[in-house]
Amino acid sequence: MALRFDVLIIGSGLAGQSAALRLAETHRVAVISKRTLEDSASSWAQGGIAAVLDSRDSIEAHIRDTFTAGADLNDAKATRFVVENGRVAIDWLIEQGVPFSRDEKGYHLTREGGHSARRVIHVADATGLAVQETLTPKLRRHPNITILENHIAIDLITGGKLGLGENRCYGAYVLNTESGEVVTVGAPHTLIATGGAGKVYLYTTNPDTSTGDGIAMAWRAGCRVANMEFIQFHPTCLYHPQAKSFLISEAVRGEGGLLRLPDGTRFMPAHDPRAELAPRDVVARAIDFEMKKRGLDCVYLDISHKPAAFLSEHFPNILARCLELGIDITRAPIPVVPAAHYTCGGIVTDLHARTDLPGLYAAGEASCTGLHGANRLASNSLLECLVFSQAAVQDILAQGKLSIPALPAWDASRVGDPDEEIVIAHNWDELRRFMWDYVGIVRTTKRLQRAQHRIRLLKNEIEEFYSNFRVSHDLIELRNLVVTADLIVRCALRRHESRGLHYSRDYPDLLPQARPTILRRSLRR
The missing domain is CATH 3.50.50.60 (FAD/NAD(P)-binding domain)
Known part of the structure; x- marks a missing residue:
């Protein structure tokens, strides 16, 4: 059609x-x-x-x-x-x-x-x-x-x-x-x-x-x-086995929410003078640091000191969702972890x-x-x-109005039905896991190179699958994800400094001049 x-x-x-x-x-x-x-x-x-x-x-x-x-x-x-x-x-x-x-x-x-x-x-x-x-x-x-x-x-x-x-x-x-x-x-x-x-x-x-x-x-x-x-990790995603991708708004900290360790101690003042109102990259790295240093599964965002009526008015959806999971934010802190949030x-x-x-x-x-x-x-x-x-x-x-030439139909004459859909599921899972492990909040050149090596293998496998079998929703998304992962890693390897959301242990300092990382693709085959 x-x-x-x-x-x-x-x-x-x-x-x-x-x-x-x-x-x-x-x-x-x-x-x-x-x-x-x-x-x-x-x-x-x-x-x-x-x-x-x-x-x-x-x-x-x-x-x-x-x-x-x-x-x-x-x-x-x-x-x-x-x-x-x-x-x-x-x-x-x-x-x-x-x-x-x-x-x-x-x-x-x-x-x-x-x-x-x-x-x-x-x-x-x-x-x-x-x-x-x-x-x-x-x-x-x-x-x-x-x-x-x-x-x-x-x-x-x-x-x-x-x-x-x-x-x-x-x-x-x-x-x-x-x-x-x-x-x-x-x-x-x-x-x-x-x-x-x-x-x-x-x-x-x-x-x-x-x-x-x-x-x-x-x-x-x-x-x-x-x-x-520069992948922004939202510092406060709800940590609960039944909560999928539910973030706790930045506004909770904006209205006085405090980040605490399991024992109730605040930790943000030790990381930045702006404390909980520091930009997201600072807060996310601070949480990541505290979790890794202390072996924690999560930290806690506490706004229980605010009146219940205030929380009900300003954060009705967060209040309701947390209550569904047994967390009363008017009385108890919210368990949170960082999660990939914005590209x-x-x-x-x-x-x-x-x-x-x-x-x-x-x-x-x-x-x-x-x-x-x-x-x-x-x-x-x-x-x-x-x-x-x-x-x-x-x-x-x-x-104004423009015309276009006649366009050819999609050619599916040389492809067949996929024989092993499990390949897509396995590649999807592998890609997302090594991106989390190697290209996360804190990076090293060695981790990035490991990710790049795995991406090359996956790209070849996925392109072969794409060339030989009919397209599906999952295959299209996987093909796009592996390209996107490759672009993230290539940009990260080119940046020899730590700036904003990109933090490298190998290049912890800031270069004197801020320059964008621009990738150009040659279309010559």
């Missing part, structure tokens, strides 16, 4: 949904969702959206905080562009009907680690979910938006692959995971909004859909990828969200705009989704 649209959006989180709604007034838009529209990392975001909304705050302060968290690796133009467009982005969400929390002064602003002021607008402790629940029904009702749920993109369709003179993006081949059919989806403009790659690690706060698909596809199509060594690097884009491949855009966690530098400042991610999806929309609208 072949479909044609004016714009193809791969991914259904905040970046994808906001772009679709803005474009749909004048363009026919297709939105590809691996599961349903509701299953995205955006809907899991608890804390909120950072923006300068208070007269006591300033653009310069937000920029300064972003650079401090990002260890000065941030791109100055991109950072200013995002921060200056913050209020416009929030106003658009308010217009859409997002029910942001209020107090007697207006919208309630909270403060999170790394911020010098209260500037995080939120909907209690489930901001991403509230935004998603506001936008998703609008997408489902819009006549110009076609939603392809339970579809996963396999690869981008490019002029280079088709042997055309102009190497631009013409859409993607997409697998319908329910029917097994590969659909050719053509469009003159394609936006990658697939999110990050948290599932490359054994422990993550991300949903199962976060498998680096967009990053891997763009890399295979010839786009530059940058700063993949700061990704596909290189400009201020219009354009990649190196004409016709291809990227926004959100799949992109590397330069905003986050070596470590994302809390609650800057949803802001980046909004600002850069809007930038992509403006660039697409400025070009």
